[in-house]
Amino acid sequence: MMTWMKVSEAFGAQPGTRLTIKGWVRTTRESKAEGGLCFVGVSDGTCFDPIQVIARGGGDGALANFDAVKHLTTGCSVEVDGTLVASPAKGQAVEIAADAVRVIGTVENPDTYPVSNKRHTFEYLREVAHLRVRTNTFGAVARLRHCLSMAIHEFFDKRGFYYVHTPIVTGSDCEGAGQMFRVSTLDMANPPRGADGKVDFGQDFYGKESHLTVSGQLNVETHCCALSRVYTFGPTFRAENSNTSRHLSEFWMIEPEVAFCDLMGDSVLAEDFIKHLIDAALTRRGDDMKFFDERIEKGLIERLRHVLETPFRRLPYTEAVAILEKSGKTFEYPVKWGTDLQSEHERYLTEEHFKQPVILMNYPKQIKAFYMRLNDTGTDNAPGQTVAAMDVLVPKIGEIIGGSQREERLDVLDSRIVEMGLNPKDYWWYRDLRRYGTVPHAGFGLGFERAMMFLTGMQNIRDVIPFPRAPRQCDF
RNA sequence: UCCCCGAUAGCUCAAUGGUAGAGCGAGCGGCUGUUAACCGCUAGGUUCCAGGUUCGAGUCCUGGUCGGGGAGCCA
Numbered sequence: 001m002m003t004w005m006k007v008s009e010a011f012g013a014q015p016g017t018r019l020t021i022k023g024w025v026r027t028t029r030e031s032k033a034e035g036g037l038c039f040v041g042v043s044d045g046t047c048f049d050p051i052q053v054i055a056r057g058g059g060d061g062a063l064a065n066f067d068a069v070k071h072l073t074t075g076c077s078v079e080v081d082g083t084l085v086a087s088p089a090k091g092q093a094v095e096i097a098a099d100a101v102r103v104i105g106t107v108e109n110p111d112t113y114p115v116s117n118k119r120h121t122f123e124y125l126r127e128v129a130h131l132r133v134r135t136n137t138f139g140a141v142a143r144l145r146h147c148l149s150m151a152i153h154e155f156f157d158k159r160g161f162y163y164v165h166t167p168i169v170t171g172s173d174c175e176g177a178g179q180m181f182r183v184s185t186l187d188m189a190n191p192p193r194g195a196d197g198k199v200d201f202g203q204d205f206y207g208k209e210s211h212l213t214v215s216g217q218l219n220v221e222t223h224c225c226a227l228s229r230v231y232t233f234g235p236t237f238r239a240e241n242s243n244t245s246r247h248l249s250e251f252w253m254i255e256p257e258v259a260f261c262d263l264m265g266d267s268v269l270a271e272d273f274i275k276h277l278i279d280a281a282l283t284r285r286g287d288d289m290k291f292f293d294e295r296i297e298k299g300l301i302e303r304l305r306h307v308l309e310t311p312f313r314r315l316p317y318t319e320a321v322a323i324l325e326k327s328g329k330t331f332e333y334p335v336k337w338g339t340d341l342q343s344e345h346e347r348y349l350t351e352e353h354f355k356q357p358v359i360l361m362n363y364p365k366q367i368k369a370f371y372m373r374l375n376d377t378g379t380d381n382a383p384g385q386t387v388a389a390m391d392v393l394v395p396k397i398g399e400i401i402g403g404s405q406r407e408e409r410l411d412v413l414d415s416r417i418v419e420m421g422l423n424p425k426d427y428w429w430y431r432d433l434r435r436y437g438t439v440p441h442a443g444f445g446l447g448f449e450r451a452m453m454f455l456t457g458m459q460n461i462r463d464v465i466p467f468p469r470a471p472r473q474c475d476f
Numbered sequence: 477u478c479c480c481c482g483a484u485a486g487c488u489c490a491a492u493g494g495u496a497g498a499g500c501g502a503g504c505g506g507c508u509g510u511u512a513a514c515c516g517c518u519a520g521g522u523u524c525c526a527g528g529u530u531c532g533a534g535u536c537c538u539g540g541u542c543g544g545g546g547a548g549c550c551a
Contacts, residue, residue: 027511029508029509029510029511029513030508030510031507031508031509031510032506032507032508033507033508033509033510034509037508037509037510038510039509039510039511041511052510052511054509054510073502074501087509088509089509089510089511090509090511091510091511092511109486109502110486110501110502110503111486111501111502111503111519111520112486112502113486113501113502114486114487116486116487116500116501116502117501118486118487118488118500118501118512119487119488119500119512120487120488121487121488123543123544124487124488126543127543178549178550179549215551236551238549238550238551240477240549240550241477241549242477242548242549242550243477244545244546244547244548244549244550245544245545245546246550246551247549247550247551248551251551252551253551332547342547342548343546343547343548344547399550399551400551401551402550402551445551446551447550447551448551449551450551451551460544472541472542
């Protein structure tokens with residue numbers, strides 16, 4: 001009786017096992033020896049390596065359709081019945097001696113098959129995103145992405161966090177994180193207009209303007225202030241015209257929120273979280289990580305082990321500015337207390353000065369969001385007022401996490417809202433959390449794709465998400 | 477959005493303003509328990525698009541489209 005096994009299972013089975021595997025041809029090689037041999041590498045995506053299938057054209061195990069098997073090319077789908085045997089040749093420990101190879105789907109023109117068995121650039125493969133997952137690299141990326149997704153839920157579940165499904169469509173355009181995509185069912189060519197000539201969104205689907213969310217944070221805070229420990233993990237949309245290797249207009253974000261927690265507790269959670277992801281990747285996807293280490297970024301595993309074993313460096317923003325001023329480096333943009341650090345400054349700190357992840361804390365209030373908790377005057381001997389915000393910087397990627405302790409004092413929150421030129425009325429339900437049993441709480445946001453880049457060594461964010469969306473890029 | 481670079485065979489890239497080339501991939505044959513295989517032969521082109529300069533444009537000029545790197549915004 002043949003057992004249909006995943007290729008990953010077949011590699012672990014005993015020689016002599018009779019089995020069936022089903023998958024796609026990666027490579028074929030032919031030999032005239034022993035009455036005709038055909039070596040077919042078959043992958044079903046369950047592990048990094050394809051398994052080698054031996055088809056014979058003569059002798060005892062001759063296949064009736066050997067001629068068809070000889071004409072298999074990369075991309076064909078097959079079902080193989082056979083026996084797992086120890087391989088007599090180098091290159092693989094085991095292989096499958098085939099009794100039958102059923103050709104399920106052929107490739108209609110091998111000459112133009114987009115992901116033929118050769119090296120392709122990532123730029124090219126982006127144009128064939130529906131097929132690129134059949135390659136070594138994108139198969140590994142897909143498996144690791146799944147592995148990390150599961151590890152994220154597991155991390156929070158084990159710590160008593162509840163997974164909250166925050167909305168994708170939002171009626172508030174006050175989430176405060178940049179340009180938003182409009183959601184509307186109005187006739188764009190001929191929208192209803194009010195007496196003032198402006199578009200009347202009162203007639204739109206929700207009776208008001210609505211957009212895709214840019215953050216689940218404000219919503220998740222409501223559940224934090226009832227369930228204590230919560231997190232979201234979902235898609236996020238930013239309509240910024242960002243054309244970089246680190247930005248997407250649709251990306252996935254993990255946002256935990258913890259009640260009765262301050263900024264230091266928040267930073268400990270962030271550090272534990274990143275380390276858990278590294279551990280999960282290394283222990284559960286060793287095959288894929290080995291590939292990333294050898295072919296994508298030399299020294300990746302060593303770099304991640306170092307991060308895993310070293311405590312993150314915590315550093316007040318004010319001290320970071322002092323370090324940068326004393327560094328002797330000439331930066332394109334000058335360092336000045338009260339302004340945001342530039343990419344070059346962050347890179348210097350995490351890649352050159354400390355050579356490890358750095359958590360910068362307590363930023364000047366004028367460069368951070370209204371909901372971040374105002375620190376006492378004199379915190380860190382800063383020359384101005386600061387808020388309890390943190391950014392986690394990692395080598396190669398830069399900012400991977402942004403978080404803060406939230407302002408739980410209603411009067412302070414209100415004055416900050418007004419100070420930023422916002423209207424407290426727009427935040428009525430957010431303010432209610434401070435009116436009814438307010439508590440100190442804190443949280444952060446981690447860009448999932450940036451974590452993927454950090455863990456794989458992939459250099460373009462469009463290559464760590466199955467179907468990237470970016471300005472002028474919405475194919476597939 | 478700003479700065480820089482690029483677009484030629486299925487893919488990666490050559491080609492002084494003067495007949496369009498190679499490697500890989502593909503097809504056929506040879507050799508081999510093969511595995512980045514190797515050897516031979518063959519096929520494969522609207523040189524991104526629209527204008528312009530020129531006797532002549534892949535090459536020079538203008539505009540556009542798309543892609544890459546960097547910056548800003550951020551996760």
